[in-house]
Amino acid sequence: MKEAEIRPWHAFYPDGVSPLVEIPSISLYEFFKRTASQYPDEKAVIDGEKTFTYSQLKEAVDRLAAALQHRGFQKGDRLAIMLPNSVEYVICLFATLRLGGIVVQVNPMYTTHELKHILEDSGSIWFVSEGVQGAKLEQTGMAESITFLQVDTLSDESGTFYQWISENHADATNVEIAPREDVALLQYTGGTTGRSKGVMLTHSNLISNVFQNFPVISKQLQIPGERLLGIAPLFHIFGIVTLNRILMLAGTYIIVRRFKVDQALEVIRQYRPTIFPGMPTLYVALLQHPELKKDDLSSFKLCQSGTAPLPIEVAQQFKRKTGLNIIEGYGLSEGLVTHGTPTTGAIRVGTIGIPLPECDAKIVDVATGRHELPPGETGELVVKAPSIMKGYWRNPQETAAVLKDGWLFTGDLASMGEDGFFSIVGRKKEMIIASGYNVYPSEIEEVLYQHEAVSEACVFGIPDEYRGETVKAVIVRKYPGITEEEILEWCNQRLARYKVPRVIQFREELPKSAVGKILRRVLVDEGVRTGGDS
Template sequence: MSGSNFECVDRPWQNHYGQGTNCELENFEYNNLAEMVAKNSDRWKDRTAYHMILPNGMDKMITFAETEALSNYFAVYLREELKLKVGDRVAIQLPNCLAYPIVVFGCYKAGLAIVNANPLYTAHEMQHQFLDSGAKVLVIIDMFSDKLKQVIPNTKIEKVVLVSVADLFSLHKKILIKSVLKYVRKQIPTCEVHSVPFEETLKTGKRILNENNIDVINYWITVTLDDICALQYTGGTTGISKGAMLTHRNIIANMYQIIEMGKSKITNGQEVLLTVLPLYHIFAFTVNLITFFKVGGISVLIPNPRPLTNIKKAFEKADITWISGVNTLFNGLLNEKWFSENPPIHLKASIAGGAALHKAVSERWLKVTNTSVVEGYGLTETSPVVCFNPINGVVKSDTVGVPVPSTDILLINEEGKSVPIGEEGEIAVKGPQVMLGYWQRPEETSKVLKDGWMLTGDIAVMDQDGYIKIVDRKKDMILVSGFNVYPNEVEDCIAKLPGVGEVAVIGIPNERTSEAVKAFIVKKDSDLSEKQVIEHCKKFITAYKVPKFVEFRIELPKSPIGKILRKNLRAEELSKPHNE
């Protein structure tokens, strides 16, 4: 592929951003994320930054000023007590809790890079990620510490910091929460490796600061925009999990891009954002943790949103103005009577990402809440936002919007040539949010980064206004007798059927047609039949796209952010004899 194939000569989407949106990012205010945190902690110091709400309604708030002080203590602990150096990596394996932002911001203030890890990882997945990243410290929730004895000896981790969801709560609430988790629910195992409690690290850092009479810490003063701030591991669906090297520039650029696209509905110092998606996931990390900190918003932290009744108290105790989520969250809330009968009255807008937003869901959401849920698109490798529906401009509900400021998109064919408007092609992205590459994997990097462009593996169509409609993942495409079938289209069709709760569509081996379309459905109406599903599909999509097989299930496999995992369903099917 030559560089000439990757020249974007036109940006039709810039005419649709809406009034007041900057088409290009201007000079950054900050040299790194630590500076962003320090300056905005001071700007919003008296305002609540984080409000953690448990399912029983027990809650705790911390201010921007408290976040600043506590993250400073943690930074001092990391540098002075543990003797970490600029560029060292710290693995963080936490749910949404008050410790999470303090740990992340503390790492940045110490000049370190973070390695986000899913708390639900198996021991094998933990070992791979910790060893691959070279992390020296692990900060982990106590609920999953039973895996550490098996994992730690096979990594370079020198110190384990143990966090409780009750950390930073008042003493009597802390005792109550820990007692219930440990003795009633039996969710706190014995940690069999040497560890230090998180609150003890804060006390140590505070003591060192006081003993040395230090007013300001400046470990991060030499950190630049081009230094790595995070190794964000991909899901590993195409093989072994790889660490995307994201820089301070990548995340800060994406922060500004998100603000530009949503600023007509963002009032500095007044927003309240529901944080249901796990902060270790790149979507919530950049949108909820970073962007809303910059604008002085309150993040309402939900440690575990399952079942969805766990979120009910958050809507009762906080005046939610924004929600970020995935299709399954919005669909699930709409199916909760307590939500649909009493939708949040302060809600301004909601952001969907991570998986395709079904049109039926977005239409119902608008009807129930009288607000829009707007879809965006991104990848771990792009920090993550690439496209977003301009809230201040024209929203096209069946698209993922337009490229964000300072971002170019080309749709290319197999030969690397750009395709005409209206034709399908693979999305190639160029912008300041695109990663450096994959950590210690130059061959994998060279496959996706070409002449500064990131090849996404996603197939899309662009209209004349520059709006992007994702057709599907290249690897999820189903080939039926030589015809391309995209699961998103079939799923969207089936989701319009009133009796359908959730749906996933995959291709399964078929000797006559190469592959056949199979739909997996969770019923909302117990009377729903296979015949009804097929007859419904025949009305709206061409014959070769209509599911040949329909299977009803109690639930569908999902990722931690609630994204339905087609790959798990596909793996199950591949283990069976081929369907005729």
């Protein structure tokens, strides 16, 4: 915002927090270097047996940057990283950014076909992965045109990564970076609405989001001394946001390599992190863990939820069991974090909170996107902030479809209360139209999660010759014995008839992404192919 226009949510900012924030014009490497210079001896990363102070981490970053530049790395080169969470990921990230390169994020679970699309689309000529992923690179048929840097994240004695770091080259030549224009990250979308697209995030986009968020959480945190549970995958934008956040605090990034609740609980008990940026499915898994004790989570000062809507019942159960509030937020690859629940004062369980400083938001009609809707009405959420992407990589048509006059059209259906708190209803493409009525899956899922026997639930529409679409629910039970009739009775007592699922299926588990987000699209596709009986 150019000036502090009055918005209803401003009243809920913590004392002393302004709608406007001073954001420095620096690169991400300079941001990292600033923390390393001020707090060289603080622990920066704990990765199993590996521990790096900020000065040690910076030395490793600079040595890799020198090795890359020695081999011909140029500003603007794209370097694809296909690694699990690891200190090596962090080193590759900042070494690339120091040289003015663009980091291309690749999910390690991607198939050869998916990897090939991203490498071709991005024009990557450098590739970093563990050895097992090197086979995928070979299978793409692109290996001869790409320099492969092999990493063994479980050892510092094998792989070309540590060989390059051990080389003695002159310090890398400084590269001039324009933070507002130069792209730092290509974050590929999940492809749920079509072919995966590369979101161009500049240095300024990512720096802005740190400084937008910091005033809202800073009063309950200290510099240095905080410890963040690094469980959100770094190849996902949620992971990058949390990494940048702990750098701002000169804190310790405690790495959890994979999304496994037993491993996460073990790390929590050993290192006692103070900041917990988790995913809804992880909170569910922790609550249901038979060995969870109240003291296990007592070290946390701040628990945040992202990547998917947090069921109200899960937040309430977590509060009852641990005494902690889960602070829910909202973000997306194209805009980073735009909303968050205030950490002091008002908490509206079931909402995504309020827009961060320097962020404006409104609800517009779905049909045209031209008319702002009044509080209480459901429409498409649009946002404006310095963290909004530069656009989609080499895709001006798709960019123009979502960026209009500085506003990002998120594709999410939402409403705003009179007080400025926003609630997500669902995705435009996920809305079910049954017999002419609009049905929002999230509303039905909330009702299902309130049932004591429901562990997880996913609701979507399937084709129906009579109604156009009908509602299907796929459910994971906490214990066997609960029947379809009991679920229907539960829903009939709490939902209008047209919202009640007409097809219910029980499964042992639901398909999930690497960040634990339930993959609704996978279930939808199965339902379409089988007529709903999958």
